[in-house]
Amino acid sequence: GQNIDQPTEMTATEGAIVQINCTYQTSGFNGLFWYQQHAGEAPTFLSYNVLDGLEEKGRFSSFLSRSKGYSYLLLKELQMKDSASYLCAVSMEYGNKLVFGAGTILRVKS
Amino acid sequence: EPEVTQTPSHQVTQMGQEVILRCVPISNHLYFYWYRQILGQKVEFLVSFYNNEISEKSEIFDDQFSVERPDGSNFTLKIRSTKLEDSAMYFCASRKRGQETQYFGPGTRLLVL
Numbered sequence: 001g002q003n004i005d006q007p008t009e010m011t012a013t014e015g016a017i018v019q020i021n022c023t024y025q026t027s028g029f030n031g032l033f034w035y036q037q038h039a040g041e042a043p044t045f046l047s048y049n050v051l052d053g054l055e056e057k058g059r060f061s062s063f064l065s066r067s068k069g070y071s072y073l074l075l076k077e078l079q080m081k082d083s084a085s086y087l088c089a090v091s092m093e094y095g096n097k098l099v100f101g102a103g104t105i106l107r108v109k110s
Numbered sequence: 111e112p113e114v115t116q117t118p119s120h121q122v123t124q125m126g127q128e129v130i131l132r133c134v135p136i137s138n139h140l141y142f143y144w145y146r147q148i149l150g151q152k153v154e155f156l157v158s159f160y161n162n163e164i165s166e167k168s169e170i171f172d173d174q175f176s177v178e179r180p181d182g183s184n185f186t187l188k189i190r191s192t193k194l195e196d197s198a199m200y201f202c203a204s205r206k207r208g209q210e211t212q213y214f215g216p217g218t219r220l221l222v223l
Binding site: 044095096100 | 141143145152153154155160203217219
């Protein structure tokens with residue numbers, strides 16, 4: 001079976017840094033994605049990691065350790081508009097279907 | 111920037127009726143997907159499609175579901191006889207050959223009464 005775990009909710013303050021963790025146990029692995037989803041909207045691509053290490057893209061960074069089955073998404077200089085659900089998803093081999101975690105609801109307060 | 115589009119944005123139907131959800135993937139993308147998200151739950155894979163064939167389907171994608179690429183631009187999901195539990199947001203996604211990232215459409219919110 002496929003198991004992807006992430007915290008249900010997190011709260012952080014505007015301007016701060018927050019780290020959202022994701023652990024996974026899947027029968028295949030072709031990379032790990034982070035998507036942002038505002039309520040009632042589509043998931044929007046944030047980052048993709050296939051090799052171990054840190055990928056940085058502006059205020060967002062994502063880290064992957066394949067040996068530990070672990071990833072995190074780091075958001076810096078939080079803004080109110082970052083309040084959303086953050087979805088960790090594993091891309092499976094052959095066909096690249098995405099298997100999603102339940103998502104982490106991030107609330108940014110002023 | 112090219113986007114995946116979906117129609118309709120909302121659909122209300124009676125149990126037992128057929129619905130067709132439409133998607134226009136990004137024009138140079140060759141791999142297409144349908145996912146669904148029941149309110150408050152995780153996004154779930156339904157089916158993947160490439161070269162006019164289903165590549166993979168999930169347990170959810172039973173005989174009541176079918177997909178089709180009727181022309182060079184549209185990609186449709188048909189539910190033959192809707193059930194109450196089919197009420198969900200349905201997302202279409204597409205990706206380019208050689209790239210891993212799937213881009214999602216805005217979704218169709220289906221409500222079965």
